[in-house]
Amino acid sequence: MVSSERGATPDSPNKAARRRRAPRNGHGHSHSHSLNDIAADLTPMARRIVIGALSMFGLAMIAGIVLLWPSGGEHPIPAQFRGADGGAIHAVDGKIVSQTRGDCLNQMVGTIADTADIPISGAGTGPCIETVVSITSGADSGKYTLLEVPTNRAQSGSGPDSSAQTLGAPDDPQPGQPTLHIGDAVRMSTTPGPDGQPRYTFFDFGRTSSTIVWAVLFAGAIILVAAWRGLRSLIGLVFAFVVLGAFTLPAILDGESPVAVAVVSSAAILFVVLYLAHGISMRTSSALLGTLMSLLLAGMLSWASITTMNLTGLSSDQTTNLQVYQGGISVSGLLLAGFIIGTLGVLNDVTITQASAAFELAAAGEPSRLATFRAAMRVGRDHIASTVYTLVFAYAGSALPLLLLFSVARQPFGSLLTSDTVAVELARSFVGGIAIALSVPLTTGIAAALARPSGARAAADGADAPDAPDTESRQAPAPQNPIQESPIHQPPPRRTPEPPPRRAPEPPPRRAPDPPPRRAPEPPRTGRHSMPD
Structure with a gap:
C-alpha cells in the first residue's frame, strides 16, 4: 500500500522540465530549434540594416541640398519670352464678345477702344476674321481691343507674293493661327506702340477656370476612392512640384x-511622398530603400545608354534655345537628369506595390520568407509586363506628332528609329524597363526579409511550447472560467477518471479450535484401588 502511493506521487518541476527539454530524436530536434532561432533573429537584423541604409541616404540628401542650393541670381530671358522692352512678357486676360469678316490689315488691330463698336472695313465679306475682345485685367480693364486672324482665302491669289491654297476650307484660319469663338477666354500680350500706347496681340487661351475644374475633379476622385491616404498623396504631389520649382x-x-x-x-521627393502617403512603417521603408537603390541603378543605365547611343538631345527646339541663352548648362547632363526624374514615378509605383504584396502574403500564412518571396515575385512578374507597356506607350504618345512627320517625309523605318528624337524616347523606355525589372526582385527581397511569415511564427510558437503534462502522474487543475481565461473558446480538457482505491486483502476467517479428543471411559476400579487419587 505504501509503495502504491509513492508510485502515484508526481515528478518535481525540475524533473518535468528536464524531461521536456530532453531531445526526442537527437540531432533532428535541436536542428529545428536552431532554424527557428535564425528566423527569429533575421527580422531585427534586417530592420537595423534598412534603418541604417536609409539614414545614410537621408544624410547624403541633406548634404546635397545644402551644397547645391541655388543662389537666386538673375538669368537672361529667351527671345520668344521677351517683350518689346526687353523684359518679360506682360499678359492680360480678355473675353471674346463679337466676330465678323473684314478686310485684312485693319488699322484698329491691337489698339484700345472705349466701346465694342470698332470700325471694320469690308465687314461681312473680307478674308480675315475680325474679333472684338473685352479686356478683363490689367491697366485697361473694362476697355476693348481688336484681334485679326487671316483665313486661307487671304493667302490665295495670283500675285508673286501669293501662294496657292492646298489644305483646309477657304474660311478656316491659316495654319498656326488660333481658332477663336465668341465667349472664349484669351490671354493677350502687351507691347508699346509707336505713340507710346500699348498694343495687344493674341498670346494664348485662358485656361484658369477649366484647369481649376479638372484639378477639383482629380482631387475629388482620388479622395473619394483612397480617403485620407489619397489626400496625403495629393499633399505629397504638391510638395514634389514645390521641390522642382x-x-x-x-x-x-x-x-x-x-x-x-x-x-x-x-x-527628397521620395522621402516625403512615400512616408506621407503610406505612413511610417517598415513596409514603407522597404519600398523607399528599393526605390532609392533602383533610382541609382537607373542613373547608371541612363549614362550608359546616352554614351553608347551618342544621344545629344539637340533635336528638340526647347533644348536648342536653352543652350543658346543658357550656354553653361550641359545638354547631355540635362538629358540624363530627365531620364532619372522620368523613371521616378514608375519605380515608386512598382516598389510600393511589391512591398505591400510581400507583407500581405507573409501575414496571410506563408510558411517561410522564401515562400513569401516567391509568391510576391509572381505578382511582380504581372506588374512588370503591364508597366512596361504603360511606359512605352506613354513615350510613344508624346512623340506621336513627330512620328507622323517622319511618316510624311517617307523616311526608311530604320532611319526613323535611329534619329536623335526617336532614339531619345527609345532610350527612356529601355532604361525605364530595365530599372523596373530589377527593382521588383530587389524590393521584394528587402520586404520579405523584414516581414515575418505567420506560418513560421506559428511553427516557432508550437516548437517553443512545453509538452503536455503526464495525466497519470500530474493533473493541472481545470480553470474555473475557461471562457475568460482561454484566448480561444474551447471546452475544458477531459480529466482522466481516477482509479478506485485499492482495498487491502481481508484476512481468512479464523477457524474455531478443535475440541480435544474424547478418552474412552475406564472401567471402574475395585478394591483398595477404587478410591480416587
Whole structure:
C-alpha cells in the first residue's frame, strides 16, 4: 500500500522540465530549434540594416541640398519670352464678345477702344476674321481691343507674293493661327506702340477656370476612392512640384550638375511622398530603400545608354534655345537628369506595390520568407509586363506628332528609329524597363526579409511550447472560467477518471479450535484401588 502511493506521487518541476527539454530524436530536434532561432533573429537584423541604409541616404540628401542650393541670381530671358522692352512678357486676360469678316490689315488691330463698336472695313465679306475682345485685367480693364486672324482665302491669289491654297476650307484660319469663338477666354500680350500706347496681340487661351475644374475633379476622385491616404498623396504631389520649382530648376540654371540635382531632388521627393502617403512603417521603408537603390541603378543605365547611343538631345527646339541663352548648362547632363526624374514615378509605383504584396502574403500564412518571396515575385512578374507597356506607350504618345512627320517625309523605318528624337524616347523606355525589372526582385527581397511569415511564427510558437503534462502522474487543475481565461473558446480538457482505491486483502476467517479428543471411559476400579487419587 505504501509503495502504491509513492508510485502515484508526481515528478518535481525540475524533473518535468528536464524531461521536456530532453531531445526526442537527437540531432533532428535541436536542428529545428536552431532554424527557428535564425528566423527569429533575421527580422531585427534586417530592420537595423534598412534603418541604417536609409539614414545614410537621408544624410547624403541633406548634404546635397545644402551644397547645391541655388543662389537666386538673375538669368537672361529667351527671345520668344521677351517683350518689346526687353523684359518679360506682360499678359492680360480678355473675353471674346463679337466676330465678323473684314478686310485684312485693319488699322484698329491691337489698339484700345472705349466701346465694342470698332470700325471694320469690308465687314461681312473680307478674308480675315475680325474679333472684338473685352479686356478683363490689367491697366485697361473694362476697355476693348481688336484681334485679326487671316483665313486661307487671304493667302490665295495670283500675285508673286501669293501662294496657292492646298489644305483646309477657304474660311478656316491659316495654319498656326488660333481658332477663336465668341465667349472664349484669351490671354493677350502687351507691347508699346509707336505713340507710346500699348498694343495687344493674341498670346494664348485662358485656361484658369477649366484647369481649376479638372484639378477639383482629380482631387475629388482620388479622395473619394483612397480617403485620407489619397489626400496625403495629393499633399505629397504638391510638395514634389514645390521641390522642382524651388530647388531643381533654379539649381540647374545656376550651372550645377543636372545629374546631381536630379538625384538629390528625387531622393527628397521620395522621402516625403512615400512616408506621407503610406505612413511610417517598415513596409514603407522597404519600398523607399528599393526605390532609392533602383533610382541609382537607373542613373547608371541612363549614362550608359546616352554614351553608347551618342544621344545629344539637340533635336528638340526647347533644348536648342536653352543652350543658346543658357550656354553653361550641359545638354547631355540635362538629358540624363530627365531620364532619372522620368523613371521616378514608375519605380515608386512598382516598389510600393511589391512591398505591400510581400507583407500581405507573409501575414496571410506563408510558411517561410522564401515562400513569401516567391509568391510576391509572381505578382511582380504581372506588374512588370503591364508597366512596361504603360511606359512605352506613354513615350510613344508624346512623340506621336513627330512620328507622323517622319511618316510624311517617307523616311526608311530604320532611319526613323535611329534619329536623335526617336532614339531619345527609345532610350527612356529601355532604361525605364530595365530599372523596373530589377527593382521588383530587389524590393521584394528587402520586404520579405523584414516581414515575418505567420506560418513560421506559428511553427516557432508550437516548437517553443512545453509538452503536455503526464495525466497519470500530474493533473493541472481545470480553470474555473475557461471562457475568460482561454484566448480561444474551447471546452475544458477531459480529466482522466481516477482509479478506485485499492482495498487491502481481508484476512481468512479464523477457524474455531478443535475440541480435544474424547478418552474412552475406564472401567471402574475395585478394591483398595477404587478410591480416587
